[in-house]
Amino acid sequence: MTPCAVTTGFFTLGKCGRMAVAGCPACGRAICADHIAEGGQCPECAAARNQLSHPAAVAAQRRRAYRHRSAEQYADTVWYTSFDSYDRAAFDPNAGASQDYLDDGDDALVDS
Amino acid sequence: MADGHRAAYLAFDRFPSAKGSAVHIRHMAAELFERYGGGLLCVLGGGDLPAYQREHGVEIVRFTEAVPNLLDRAQAFSTWAADRLAAHLDTLEICHVRDPWSALPALTTDARLVYEANGLPSIELPYAWPMAAPSTLAKIREMEEHCLRRAEAVVVPSYQIKNAVTERGVTPDRVHLIPNGADPVAPDVPRPPDAPGRYVVYVGALQPWQGVDVLLRAFARLADLTDLSLVVCSSVTRSRARPLVRLAENLNIPVIWRFQLPHEEVAGWLAHAELSVAPLTATPRNLVQGCSPIKVWESMAAGTAVVASDLPVIREVLGDLGRFVPPGRPAELSRAIRVLLEYPEIGRDLGDRSRQKIIDGYTWKHARSRLSGVYDLVVGH
C-alpha cells in the first residue's frame, strides 16, 4: 500500500500514513480519503489555490469589503509605511549581527 | 469547517521548532483552541514545515515566502495574516498574538485582542540587528505601544516585562502575569545513552546575552575535575554555534555539543546532569525587557539544581532555590559550580524543592488555567 504523505500533528509532525487512494494532481503526493481536498488535491495545494475557504466565509469577506479596515487596505497601514529605506536597510540580511550568533532563523525575535 | 473560526493565534515565529518559544506557543494555543473548539493558527513556516494543515478543528497556516529583509518580511507577514483573518471577520471573537507584526492584522478585525508580550522588539531587535538606528527603534516602539494599548489584555511572563509594558502606557489592570511553566520530568526518565559520566548542562540558544562564553571560561577553571564534562544542548544549528565551538577548543574544554535536540530528549539530559547553568548576562535585554528563561523552568521541573546569574528575571523564577553569582564573572561562576559539586546533597535538596515548586504551581497546566482566567475576563467585558 502507498501511505498518505500529508503532514499531520500539532507539535510533533509526522506523515498521516493511512492508505492513499489518490495522488495530488498538483504536487503528486499520495493522499488518503480523509485528506483529499477540493479538486482531488492535497490540502496544501488546495490551500495554496485558496480553495479551502468555506463559501460562508467568502460571502462574509465580500460583505465587509467596503470596510475601511479590510485586508485589501491593509498594506497601506501607516505603521509600515512609516519605515523608510534608511530604516529598512538596517534589517537587510548582511546588516545582521554576527550571523553565527543568531537564533535558528533570524526571524526568531524572542527566546524566552 | 462549517463556519468561520472564532479564535485565532498569530505568531511571527516558526512553529513547531526546537526553541522554548515553540513549547510556549503549543500550550497557549492549545488552551485557546480547546476553549473555542478549534481555530486558526498563523505562524512562520520554512524548512519541511507544511504550508497548510488541518488538525481536527484547528487550521494551521504557515507564512513561507522568502523575504530577505526582516522588516519587509514582517510587513509581508502582517499583510498575509490580515488576508487569512479576513475570511473569518464575521465569526472571530478573539485574537491572541505574540508580537506587533501579528497584532496589526488582528486589529483589522473586531475580535478582542490578547497580546502575549514575551519580549519587546524595540528592545530585542538591536541585538540581532545592530545597525538599527535609534530613530528606527523609536518607530518600532511607537508601533508596539499602539498595539499594546489596543489590547484588551496583555499577558506577560515576568514582572520585568510587566513594568516595560506599563511604561508603554498599558494600564496595570489590563496586564496579567502568567509565568512560564514546565511539566515535571518523570523521576525515571532514562539517561541519554551517549551521556558522559558526570556533566554540567546548559540548555538553550546561543546569543551573546545568554552568556555561554562566560560559562566556557568558567569551565576552563574546572580543568582539574577531569571526570567532569560540559554538555551544551543548543536550540540552534551547529553552524550557528561555530564561534563558541571555536572558543571551547581554544580553551581546551571537553564540551559535548548537541544541536536542535527534540524537546522531549532535553529532559533526560537535564535530569541526569549534576547541575544546570543559566549564565545570562546583565544586558538591557535581560534587565529592562525581562524574560522568563525556559531553561530555568525546565531544570527545576527535572529536579536539577541551577547555578544562575543573579538577575531579577531569574530570581523571579527560582526564588531562593538556586545558587546565584554575579553575571559575567567566570571566576565566580566556576567557584559556585565547584561548591555545588562538592556538596551534592545541597544540590539534591535544591533540585527536589525546585521540582516540588513546579508541581505545586508552575506546570503548564497551571499556566493554561491562568490564561483561561484572562480569557474569561476578556470575553466577559
Ligand SMILES: [Zn+2]
Ligand atoms: Zn499537492
Ligand SMILES: [Zn+2]
Ligand atoms: Zn491522510
